[in-house]
Amino acid sequence: MATTKGFSVQQQRDIRSDIVQKYNEINTKLNEGNVRESRDVFIEKFILCETLYKIVLKKYLVINNKYTSDGAMKIQIKQVKAALKKAGYTVDDDLMDRLFSGTGIFSQRGSKSARLLRNGIEHEMNVKDLQEVVDRYQNLISDMDTFLTWIQL
Numbered sequence: 001m002a003t004t005k006g007f008s009v010q011q012q013r014d015i016r017s018d019i020v021q022k023y024n025e026i027n028t029k030l031n032e033g034n035v036r037e038s039r040d041v042f043i044e045k046f047i048l049c050e051t052l053y054k055i056v057l058k059k060y061l062v063i064n065n066k067y068t069s070d071g072a073m074k075i076q077i078k079q080v081k082a083a084l085k086k087a088g089y090t091v092d093d094d095l096m097d098r099l100f101s102g103t104g105i106f107s108q109r110g111s112k113s114a115r116l117l118r119n120g121i122e123h124e125m126n127v128k129d130l131q132e133v134v135d136r137y138q139n140l141i142s143d144m145d146t147f148l149t150w151i152q153l
Contacts, residue, residue: 025127026125026127029127029130029131030130033134034134035130035131035134038133038134038137039121039133041141042114042117042118042121042133042137042140042141043118043121043122045141045144045145045148046099046114046115046118046144047118048144048148049099049114049147049148049151052148052151052152053075053080053083053084053151054073056083056084056087056151057073057075057079057080057083058070058073060079060083060086060087061073075100075102075115076102077096077097077100077101077102077103080096080100081093081096084096089150092150095143095147097113098114098143099115099143099144099147100113100114100115101113101115101116102115102116109128109132110132112129112132114140114143114144116129117129117132117133117140
């Protein structure tokens, strides 16, 4: 069995210092103005959008013999558009990109898709993504509200 290296005492101190610094950075950002509330509403709305879309995705994968499990379902922008079209929706490509894209201009700071912002917040509590949600809050919420109304029609 291969041996693994341990950390030196200085590396252990550095790790703890990095952890304290990140913890303080996140808490400082969350305690600013309405950051925590904006994050909570944003995350809740995005999860609703994702949940409703995944109903369509699951049925799309099942009829195409590609369904394996709920946990294996991933959001891929081309598949989002295809599944929704096959389900009879008239898709607004720009709206779908703003919500679910993971590439192009929708992966750049200031214009990240709701999906990428959610990922940055949920997986690493990225303070820049938190700030972007605050800065773009009205537009993000409006897009998600539009989607939530539209997908129910």
